[in-house]
Amino acid sequence: MANQSVEDLLLQEINSFLIAKNPIPLYDDIKLFKYTTATLYETLRLYPSVPVNGRVCIKEDILPNNTPVYPGKFVKFNLYIMGRDEKIWGDDAKQFNPKRFLNLKNDLKPNRFKFASFSGGPRSCVGEQFATLEIIILTIMLLKEFKFELASDQKSPPEFKDSILLMIKILS
Ligand code: HEM
Structure with missing residues (x-):
């Protein structure tokens, strides 16, 4: 069915692997939950816990896009923006689509400098x-x-605190 929601697909996966005899997933069962894992990665792709990060250059080098970097310079990268960049993730970069992580070779994850x-x-x-x-x-x-729904005063996407980590503003 084409129009199943992320929640429907998560529940379908959960109900297919958890049975009355085995109501809690065991360590070895976790690898079966591929759509759940893909949903976690998709969440972290669009909402990375460490949205802005960087490295200090210690030795002169050239970045893959031919930009030279010099000792002492701080090179920053913004994963929040990179997660929405069509050049990196394709035309549907801004959409929440866990399926983009399925059927990849490297245990669901693409190159970790892409999914960083x-x-x-x-x-x-x-x-x-x-x-x-x-x-x-x-x-x-x-x-x-439990069944989850958005609280009436909660925005989607939520507002974030001013923080080096991507933390949701709790509205009172
Ligand atoms: C969703 C959960 C998490 C995310 C997205 C996350 C993300 C990150 C990122 C991006 C860094 C690198 C920071 C940098 O480059 O400077 C980092 C470092 C680190 N994380 Fe996590 N983290 C998570 C959970 C955890 C947990 C549960 C632990 C411990 C049990 C942990 C322990 C550490 C440690 C010790 C470092 C420092 C590594 C180093 O500097 O060598 N993280 N994490």
Whole structure:
């Protein structure tokens, strides 16, 4: 069915792998939840927890787009903007579409300098696997028990706090 919502597809996956005999996903079951994992990545693509990051250049070098960088210079990158860039993610860059992460070779994820929400290189996130496992299990358990809807005073997309992390402003 073409018009199934993300929530419908998540529930379909959850209901197909959790059975009465096995109501909580076990560690080895997590790899089965491919659409749930893709939904996590798609969320982090458009709403990266570390939206702006950077590196200090220690040795003269040339970036892939031929821009020279010199020692002492700070090179910043903005993942919030990169996640919406059609040159990187294609014409539907601004749309929330978890399916873009399915059927990729590298365990759902594209090149980690393209999907850089956990960063890339030697100082990338050491908690990536733990965080991924934690979020997938929590998503499965919550969606299994509850139906979610937007609170009447909550905007979508939400407003964000002024912070180096992408934190939602809680409206009172
Ligand atoms: C959705 C969850 C998470 C996201 C998106 C995330 C993202 C990131 C990013 C982008 C960096 C790199 C910062 C940089 O380049 O300077 C980072 C570093 C780091 N993260 Fe995470 N993180 C998450 C969860 C976690 C968790 C759960 C842990 C610990 C259990 C963790 C531990 C760390 C540590 C220790 C570093 C520093 C690594 C280093 O500097 O060598 N993270 N994380």
